[in-house]
Amino acid sequence: MIVAESSSKKNKQLQKISIIHTLGPEGTNCEKAGYLWFERQSIQGQVFLHQTLEEALVHVKETESSALLGCAVYPYLHDIVFKNLTSLELVDSFIMPTYNMVLASKEEVITNNNLLIASHPAPVDLAHSISPNVQLVNSNAQAAIDCLEGKADACITTSKAANEQGLTVVKDFGEVPMCFTLHGRK
Missing domain, CATH: 3.40.190.10 (Periplasmic binding protein-like II)
Known part of the structure; x- marks a missing residue:
């Protein structure tokens, strides 16, 4: 009851x-x-x-x-x-x-330790698996915007945000x- x-x-x-x-x-x-x-x-x-x-x-x-x-x-x-x-x-x-979590950039980049990757703190380990150079941002969507604006070489973002910003998906980590x-x- x-x-x-x-x-x-x-x-x-x-x-x-x-x-x-x-x-x-x-x-x-x-x-x-x-x-x-x-x-x-x-x-x-x-x-x-x-x-x-x-x-x-x-x-x-x-x-x-x-x-x-x-x-x-x-x-x-x-x-x-x-x-x-x-x-x-x-x-x-x-x-x-x-959404699928992805590594994206304005152009297809070769992953190396010198990449500056924009990432929200939650999926930051995906960025760290590629480069130690990470710039934290407020959201996955903001990471895509910052990448498009040239504030970072690449970003960890959602497939939706990457597509909306016209970014190239370099690596797809899948949905979580x-x-x-x-x-x-x-």
Whole structure:
């Protein structure tokens, strides 16, 4: 009986969510996960993209019917959870395969130890497997933008972001089954 009441309360809380704030810019796995969550819930909702989840959190706290969608491997997700225990709670989680993670560049490059690779901190080990020279950025999609703008020789990014920026895929690491978390207002 208690489980049914708890489940019913959770479903009502989830149905109230019409806005997801998450990591951008366009082309991130978090954006994809936000739209998938709405689709699975049969909710017409909006996904707003931010430079960091920490920036997105501010908007969640100020906006009724909103939630924060994070990736379980996002650096410092634990800080977001534990620093906001009085205002935020974990309301859902799910597994979704990411876009294929790729090494991409403006032109096909020969991998060598001198490459400067733009990478989000989460998949940085993919970059380190190719070169020790890594420049950290706020998202996989931002890594593709920085590569296109010549701020790095190559990037670890999503296949979607690489395609959108017109980059050449040098190496395809494939998709990664990933856990995404949804944090709602208390």
